[in-house]
Amino acid sequence: MSQISLGMPRIASYGSGNLFATESFPHAAHRDLDNAQLRANLGHATGTIREKRLKVVAELPDWEELREAGSVLKQQVMADLPRLLVQLEENVTQRGGTVHWARDAQEANEIVAGLIRAEGATEVVKVKSMATQEIGLNEYLEEQGIAAYETDLAELIVQLGHDKPSHILVPAIHKNRTEIRDIFLAEMAGVDPELTDDPRQLAMAARAHLRRKFLSTKVAISGANFAIADSGTLAVVESEGNGRMCLTLPETLITVMGIEKLLPTFLDLEVFMALLPRSSTGERMNPYTSLWTGVTEGDGPQNFHLVLLDNGRTAALADEMGRSALHCIRCSACMNVCPVYERTGGHAYGSTYPGPIGAILSPLMTGIEAEENNSLPYASSLCGACFDACPVKINIPEILVHLRGKDVDAEHAKRKLPSQMDVGMAAARVAFSSGRNLALVEKGLPLGKLMAGPDQKIKRLPGMAGGWTQSRDIPAPPKQSFRAWWKKEHVPTPDTSQTPDAAAESGEDG
Amino acid sequence: MKIALFATCIVDAMFPRTAKATVTILERLGHQVLFPATQACCGQMHINSGYFDDALPVVANHVAAFSQGDYDVAVAPSASCVASVKHQQPMIARHCGDADLENRANAVGAKTYELSQLLVDVLGITDAAAQLGSYFPHTVTYHPSCHGMRLLRLGDRQLDLLRSVGGIELRDLSGPDQCCGFGGTFAMKNADVSSAMLEDKVKSIEASGAELCVGGDASCLLHIGGGLSRKDSGTATLHFAEILASTMEAPVSVSGEVELLTGRGRS
Numbered sequence: 001m002s003q004i005s006l007g008m009p010r011i012a013s014y015g016s017g018n019l020f021a022t023e024s025f026p027h028a029a030h031r032d033l034d035n036a037q038l039r040a041n042l043g044h045a046t047g048t049i050r051e052k053r054l055k056v057v058a059e060l061p062d063w064e065e066l067r068e069a070g071s072v073l074k075q076q077v078m079a080d081l082p083r084l085l086v087q088l089e090e091n092v093t094q095r096g097g098t099v100h101w102a103r104d105a106q107e108a109n110e111i112v113a114g115l116i117r118a119e120g121a122t123e124v125v126k127v128k129s130m131a132t133q134e135i136g137l138n139e140y141l142e143e144q145g146i147a148a149y150e151t152d153l154a155e156l157i158v159q160l161g162h163d164k165p166s167h168i169l170v171p172a173i174h175k176n177r178t179e180i181r182d183i184f185l186a187e188m189a190g191v192d193p194e195l196t197d198d199p200r201q202l203a204m205a206a207r208a209h210l211r212r213k214f215l216s217t218k219v220a221i222s223g224a225n226f227a228i229a230d231s232g233t234l235a236v237v238e239s240e241g242n243g244r245m246c247l248t249l250p251e252t253l254i255t256v257m258g259i260e261k262l263l264p265t266f267l268d269l270e271v272f273m274a275l276l277p278r279s280s281t282g283e284r285m286n287p288y289t290s291l292w293t294g295v296t297e298g299d300g301p302q303n304f305h306l307v308l309l310d311n312g313r314t315a316a317l318a319d320e321m322g323r324s325a326l327h328c329i330r331c332s333a334c335m336n337v338c339p340v341y342e343r344t345g346g347h348a349y350g351s352t353y354p355g356p357i358g359a360i361l362s363p364l365m366t367g368i369e370a371e372e373n374n375s376l377p378y379a380s381s382l383c384g385a386c387f388d389a390c391p392v393k394i395n396i397p398e399i400l401v402h403l404r405g406k407d408v409d410a411e412h413a414k415r416k417l418p419s420q421m422d423v424g425m426a427a428a429r430v431a432f433s434s435g436r437n438l439a440l441v442e443k444g445l446p447l448g449k450l451m452a453g454p455d456q457k458i459k460r461l462p463g464m465a466g467g468w469t470q471s472r473d474i475p476a477p478p479k480q481s482f483r484a485w486w487k488k489e490h491v492p493t494p495d496t497s498q499t500p501d502a503a504a505e506s507g508e509d510g
Numbered sequence: 511m512k513i514a515l516f517a518t519c520i521v522d523a524m525f526p527r528t529a530k531a532t533v534t535i536l537e538r539l540g541h542q543v544l545f546p547a548t549q550a551c552c553g554q555m556h557i558n559s560g561y562f563d564d565a566l567p568v569v570a571n572h573v574a575a576f577s578q579g580d581y582d583v584a585v586a587p588s589a590s591c592v593a594s595v596k597h598q599q600p601m602i603a604r605h606c607g608d609a610d611l612e613n614r615a616n617a618v619g620a621k622t623y624e625l626s627q628l629l630v631d632v633l634g635i636t637d638a639a640a641q642l643g644s645y646f647p648h649t650v651t652y653h654p655s656c657h658g659m660r661l662l663r664l665g666d667r668q669l670d671l672l673r674s675v676g677g678i679e680l681r682d683l684s685g686p687d688q689c690c691g692f693g694g695t696f697a698m699k700n701a702d703v704s705s706a707m708l709e710d711k712v713k714s715i716e717a718s719g720a721e722l723c724v725g726g727d728a729s730c731l732l733h734i735g736g737g738l739s740r741k742d743s744g745t746a747t748l749h750f751a752e753i754l755a756s757t758m759e760a761p762v763s764v765s766g767e768v769e770l771l772t773g774r775g776r777s
Contacts, residue, residue, distance in 0.1 A: 030702045339689045343706045379700060381693025381707070382558060384660035401598075404560030405605070421695075425561045432519060432551035433567035435575065442523050457739055467701030471708060472736030475524070482517050482526035486545050493537040 015312020015365040017105030017135040021350030024375040028348035029340075038166075038174045038345045045173050046336045052282025053333060053389070059284070060274070069271045071393040074327035077262050078317060084229040084262050085308065091232025095294020097304040102256075104311050105135035111307050112137060112221065112254055113144045119252050119303070121146070121219045127236060127243040128152035129223025130168060130330055131256045131309055134352045137221070148221065149213050151242040153206050160187040166346035168353065169280050169332040174345055177202060210242060220246040220301070224257040225329070226272060227306075230265045233293045234306070237276060237286050247290045253301035258309050260317075260326040272329060275391035280331035312365030321402040322364045327392040328357050334386035334396060340379055349376060356386035360399045368406045377403035420464050435483070442481035452476030511541045511633075514581040516572075516622065518591045518728065519551035525728045531755035531762075532587045532625060538642060538755075539633060549575040554594035557602060559695045566606050569599045573611060576618045583632065584622040587751045588727050589658030592624040597661065624658065625751055626667035626726060638754050639676035645758040647677035650748070651720035653711070653734065655727040656689050668726045668750050675753055681718040685710070692733035708737045715745055722764060723747045 021028070032038060057063050077084060089099040102108035116124060124141070126132065126148050138148045138159070150159040154172040158165050161183040165171030172180070181197040188209050195205055222243065226235040234255055236243050247253060263269060277286040295304050317323050335341045335355030346354030350372065351362040359376040368374050377400045386396040411419070418426070431441045452458050458474040460466070468474070513536055517529040533543050552572055556565035572595065576584055586592050596619035603612035629635040638644035652672060658664040673680060691697065691707025698704075711734060715723045723738070723745060725731050735747035746764065756762035 026700050026702065029700065033702055033706055339691070339707050340700070340703050343703055377560075378696065379703070381656070381689050381691055381696045381704065383656035383689035383693070385656075385687070385689070388660055401558055401560070404558070405562045406560075408560035408562070421559070425556060425559060425564050428551075428555065429561075429564040429567060432553070432556075433571045435546075435548040435550050435571075438519065438522070438550040445523065459740075464698050467698035467704075468736075470701050471705035471740060472697075472733060473739040474732070474736060475739070477524055478526050480526065482522045482529040483545075483547070485526055485530065487547075490533070490545075492542065 013103060013310075013312070014315050014367045014370065015104060015134075015310075017311060018133060018352045019312065019362050019366050019373075020370060021362070021372040021376055023350070024372045025348060025350075025379040026375065028350065029344040029379070032344045032348045035174075035345070037176060039343060041173055041176060042342055042345050045167075045170060046342050049170075049282055049336045053279060053336065056278045056282050056284055060278070066271055066274050067391055067393050070275050070329075070391055071324075071327065073263065073268050073271060074260075074392055075324070076264060077260070078323060078326060080264075081259065081262070081317070084264060085259060087229040088227055088232060088262060089308075091230070092294055092304075092306050093232075095232050097232070097294040097306055100305060100307045102307055102309050102311070108135045108256060108307055108309050108311065109137055109140040112256065113141060113146065115252070115254055115305050116141070116146055116219055117144075119219050121217075121252075123147045123149065123213075123217050124219045124221050124254075125149050125151050125213050125217045125246050125250065126155075127220070127222035127246045128155050128171075128238065129221070129256065130352060131223045131258050132221060133165065134258075135256070135309065135311065137256070149210075149217070151210050151213065151246055152238075153203065153240060153242070156206055156210070157183060160184065164347060165352075166354070167332065167335060168330055168346075168355075169335075174347075210245075214242075214245045214249050218250055219252045219254065220250040221254045221256065222246060224255050224261055225276070226269060227257060227262050228264075228266050228269065229262050231293060233266065233291055235269065236288075236290045237273075238288045238290075239281065239286055241288050244288050244290050247292065248300045250301055252303040252305070253292075254305045254307065256307045256309055258311070259313050260328075276329055276331055279329075279333040279389070279391040315367065316361070316364035319364055322360060322399050324394050325357065325360045325364050325396075325399060327394055328361065329392060331391055333389040333391060334394075337385040337389045339381065339383060339385070344379075349379070351376075356380060356396045356400075357394070360394075360396055360403060363403055364399075368403060369410050374407040374410070377401075377407060424464070439481070439483055442483060445477040445481060446479055448477040449479065511583065512544060512581040513541050513628075514544045514546055514576060514579060514584040516549060516552075516576065516584050516586040516591070516595070517545070518586050518588045520732065521587060521728045524732065525749065528587050528728055528749040528751050531749070531751040532585065534755040535625075535629070535642060535751060536585070539635075541633075544579060544581055546575045546579055552591045552594040552599065553602065554591060554598060555694055557594065557598045558693075562602055562605050565602050566608075569602045569615065570608075570611060573599065573603075573615045573618050576622070577614050582621075583628060584618070585625055585628045586622065587625045587749060588729070589624045589655055589662050589664060590727050590729060592622055592627075593657045593661035595619050595622050624662055624664065624726070626658075626664060626671055627662065629671060629754075630667045635671065636674065638671050638674040640674075642754055643676075643757045644674075644754045645676040645761065646753045646756045647761075648722060648764060649679040649681055649720045650722045650724045650753070651681045651683040651715060651718035652686070652750075653683060653690065653715070653723055653725045653730065654686055655725055655730045658726055659687065664726075671754060672724060672750055675756075676758070678753070681720040683718050683723075684714045688714075690730050690734050692730050694729075697733060705737075708733065712737045712741065712743065716743060721745065724750050724753060726750055 456476040553568035599615040691704040
């Protein structure tokens with residue numbers, strides 16, 4: 001009997017922009033593992049942040065309840081997203097702002113460029129923003145003849161160095177201070193040629209450079225950490241104060257925000273303001289939190305535009321197992337505890353979103369078959385450190401496994417001939433689906449012993465298994481399996497007739 | 511108590527001494543150990559590699575093997591496999607739309623314990639020397655495996671049991687909560703990253719100065735032991751069940767023909 005599939009309605013479009021691994025993760029990792037400077041910086045920085053985070057988290061007796069509250073609030077937001085978004089739009093509009101809706105990166109970029117042109121500007125200052133990196137806004141504006149200046153110190157370093165951020169919170173984590181001085185000397189207009197690599201001197205040089213931009217630029221672009229649906233309030237959480245400058249000094253402010261950043265009410269902010277700084281920088285409170293609602297006459301930007309960005313978020317929302325990835329508040333705690341990220345750094349993940357969250361978010365937003373994004377869910381030993389650290393309890397390991405399942409299904413649908421992995425898994429399925437089959441396989445154990453040679457170690461295996469033996473031996477297998485021993489040789493000890501309770505008690509007495 | 515042993519495929523085939531030690535410990539406490547002969551594997555390798563359809567008959571076999579027979583609890587000397595039985599098996603049944611299998615998998619999962627959980631939480635073992643006669647006069651360091659720590663929340667159960675063994679000397683391991691880099695097929699698919707993780711784990715084990723690295727998961731020990739062996743390190747790996755089973759009268763040898771050991775211990 002044949003069934004006719006009518007297909008699924010295409011309810012969501014996948015994301016575009018900087019969401020792709022353009023080479024497979026193992027290949028990219030192979031290269032980045034050789035970067036000794038990167039590994040040393042990452043090991044030091046992630047280790048320090050890890051310790052700080054654990055310390056400040058331990059101060060809160062209700063941390064687990066806060067995590068639960070954060071998780072439940074975000075679940076509510078996702079369940080009620082259409083209504084909350086319209087409510088946000090109404091409130092922003094009512095307070096003098098303008099809301100724009102962007103389906104993907106291209107639409108968002110066009111909207112922002114149009115708004116800048118309408119102001120007659122050719123320069124903009126920017127607050128550190130993941131959403132604008134995701135859509136490749138700076139590159140797009142450059143093509144349009146508009147210069148975008150990053151004002152976050154680390155983003156500035158990355159931008160001046162014609163580089164890509166490698167960590168969402170510490171974008172220049174892969175650079176040391178000598179490299180930073182060299183970038184400033186080469187790229188920063190009007191910099192003191194005697195500049196040293198003293199951190200204070202570097203910061204002062206950046207400060208002087210940025211001050212000029214803040215005071216002369218009419219348009220600013222920001223992201224947002226949170227948006228409150230019932231008041232229309234936007235929030236940016238930062239450390240340096242450059243964000244506050246951008247959000248208050250220019251005449252026009254354009255905020256690009258992913259649609260998942262919503263919170264239902266102002267009160268909900270309390271939970272997230274307890275969760276975010278502690279999880280990201282390991283601080284009780286971040287130095288600058290800016291909140292604004294629409295436009296206030298005579299105070300701050302007089303034009304406010306909010307660009308609401310989908311870019312694959314509704315595709316992620318449509319994945320029942322994966323949708324909680326949208327709960328992410330971009331704290332970077334999962335990266336800082338990830339043993340894979342700690343060794344490869346962020347560039348290996350290709351996408352704007354690196355680390356464990358990136359390994360699920362990127363393929364969820366683009367579809368598992370896009371470019372090399374199907375290699376990302378395998379970039380984890382499933383150790384679970386990310387899930388434990390996540391302030392909104394995203395079960396990253398479970399979603400990684402779910403996406404591996406989607407990848408295998410997609411690959412099988414495409415392939416005519418089975419891969420090496422397929423053959424191995426099919427053989428293992430037969431061996432592992434009955435005790436009798438496994439016993440038969442185990443009869444071959446003495447053969448493995450022969451393979452091992454005189455030192456009883458297997459040092460080299462062919463094919464995929466060669467990945468194992470590149471750094472690890474396998475001990476020669478035993479002569480006899482446990483199963484065979486049990487059948488032939490196990491004799492229950494005589495006193496098994498003794499009642500278990502008595503045994504446990506006598507044990508305790510002993 | 512009637513205790514069904516889930517040996518796990520890797521222990522059954524590669525490290526039978528771990529399963530024998532588990533039997534020894536439980537029988538010494540006066541319990542009856544059963545070995546459901548149709549058991550094979552929990553399915554974790556298939557599941558974590560994304561082969562859900564191939565995992566289904568493996569999961570179904572495990573659930574069938576442990577749904578029959580008269581026993582009180584099941585035990586496995588592996589946190590990872592127990593976590594898979596408890597969490598992943600019902601997920602696969604659900605994924606494949608088999609509600610009956612999901613219910614039975616949940617029932618099996620509820621009765622299945624990791625060895626230290628069974629010993630501490632159910633059987634009340636707090637002093638291995640006094641209650642089990644455990645004696646092991648060697649210096650060891652302990653690596654808590656990720657799934658025991660984070661999926662089963664074993665806490666210090668294994669370490670506390672080891673501390674209470676007669677004659678043992680425990681050395682601190684730096685970065686104990688750091689993954690050894692095994693991760694099943696991760697070790698092959700991402701061999702470079704996995705090897706870099708293992709390198710750091712091997713370094714901290716050697717820095718501890720212990721003769722042996724002890725853990726509760728044969729798979730992690732196979733991985734760590736494989737790295738130590740490749741370096742011709744003086745340190746080997748051993749499952750904690752072996753140490754609990756070791757007594758003054760019947761000591762486990764760590765220098766002779768010990769099938770369980772990887773690394774130095776192999777002759």
